[in-house]
Amino acid sequence: MTRTDGRVGQGATVLSLCLLGALAGCDPAPAGPTPGRPSFDGNVALELVHRQVDFGPRVPGTVGHTAQLDWMLARLDSLAPVVQADTFTHVTSSAADTLTLTNVLARFNPEAKRRLLLLAHWDTRPTSDAEADVAKRTEPVPGANDGASGTAVLLTLAALMNETSPPATLGVDLLFVDGEDFGPGVEDMLLGARRYAETVSEDDRPVYGLLLDMVGDADPSFPVEGYSAQAANVVVQKVWRAAERLGYRSYFPTAVGQTLTDDHVPLIQAGISTANLIDFTYGPNNAYWHTAQDLPDKLSSSTLGMVGEVVAELVYSGG
Numbered sequence: 001m002t003r004t005d006g007r008v009g010q011g012a013t014v015l016s017l018c019l020l021g022a023l024a025g026c027d028p029a030p031a032g033p034t035p036g037r038p039s040f041d042g043n044v045a046l047e048l049v050h051r052q053v054d055f056g057p058r059v060p061g062t063v064g065h066t067a068q069l070d071w072m073l074a075r076l077d078s079l080a081p082v083v084q085a086d087t088f089t090h091v092t093s094s095a096a097d098t099l100t101l102t103n104v105l106a107r108f109n110p111e112a113k114r115r116l117l118l119l120a121h122w123d124t125r126p127t128s129d130a131e132a133d134v135a136k137r138t139e140p141v142p143g144a145n146d147g148a149s150g151t152a153v154l155l156t157l158a159a160l161m162n163e164t165s166p167p168a169t170l171g172v173d174l175l176f177v178d179g180e181d182f183g184p185g186v187e188d189m190l191l192g193a194r195r196y197a198e199t200v201s202e203d204d205r206p207v208y209g210l211l212l213d214m215v216g217d218a219d220p221s222f223p224v225e226g227y228s229a230q231a232a233n234v235v236v237q238k239v240w241r242a243a244e245r246l247g248y249r250s251y252f253p254t255a256v257g258q259t260l261t262d263d264h265v266p267l268i269q270a271g272i273s274t275a276n277l278i279d280f281t282y283g284p285n286n287a288y289w290h291t292a293q294d295l296p297d298k299l300s301s302s303t304l305g306m307v308g309e310v311v312a313e314l315v316y317s318g319g
């Protein structure tokens with residue numbers, strides 16, 4: 001994703017959960033997780049981050065990209081009742097290269113009309129643009145946090161939903177989008193999310209979406225992202241209140257943080273209210289973002305576990 005110039009209320013606007021929850025009448029949040037829901041194991045998710053990074057960079061057109069796609073499809077085929085791969089091409093505006101990209105959609109309770117969309121990008125950035133050392137900027141990003149973390153949480157959740165179905169009235173669609181981070185400019189980014197937004201049928205449209213991006217940092221903080229606060233306030237309310245009732249309030253501040261051009265934006269533009277759960281403070285002064293330092297040793301199973309618990313709470317409480 002990229003930072004957007006104008007920051008929304010950075011450091012100044014602090015919305016209380018009550019204010020965020022005004023539409024819902026600000027009911028007090030119940031304590032503790034939804035009874036009977038399965039728990040999410042962050043160690044499993046961290047192992048899946050390692051598996052992905054071991055494929056090498058997952059840049060479109062590389063062997064790592066192909067290996068990861070094959071691995072994800074095999075895994076999801078064994079876990080989800082419906083798995084759809086949507087392969088498409090994009091001609092880059094930077095170099096007129098043709099990229100072959102694939103979105104993967106795994107659908108649980110596929111017959112349910114009311115659907116929740118959870119998405120993450122699975123590709124990684126071809127260039128380490130943010131490296132201080134100019135000579136290193138041509139190296140690909142390993143993408144432990146920026147790519148593998150959100151994907152790992154969704155793959156772990158797929159295994160959970162295979163064991164224990166979500167409530168029957170709730171359909172859950174896991175969307176693994178490609179081409180989020182190709183770049184370098186935004187016209188060659190968010191490609192899989194744009195594709196989904198353009199092609200999703202009226203019958204398949206989710207009631208709302210939640211994007212997971214950079215969700216594994218060992219030093220976590222998830223303020224509310226700017227576009228999410230503006231355009232997906234009801235979703236923000238659901239997610240941050242789920243975090244609060246699980247006891248994670250200190251890691252999910254309700255302050256509005258940075259405004260980021262990420263995969264939720266094309267969905268919002270298509271009328272699908274989508275929030276971005278992202279920790280955009282990755283290392284000192286964000287030093288690990290879009291650099292060769294984005295490696296699994298910067299992540300922790302407890303952060304992945306916390307995010308997974310929040311998402312599982314969202315799903316098993318009925319969305």
Ligand SMILES: [Zn+2]
Pocket residue numbers: 001125146181290
């Ligand atoms: Zn990125």
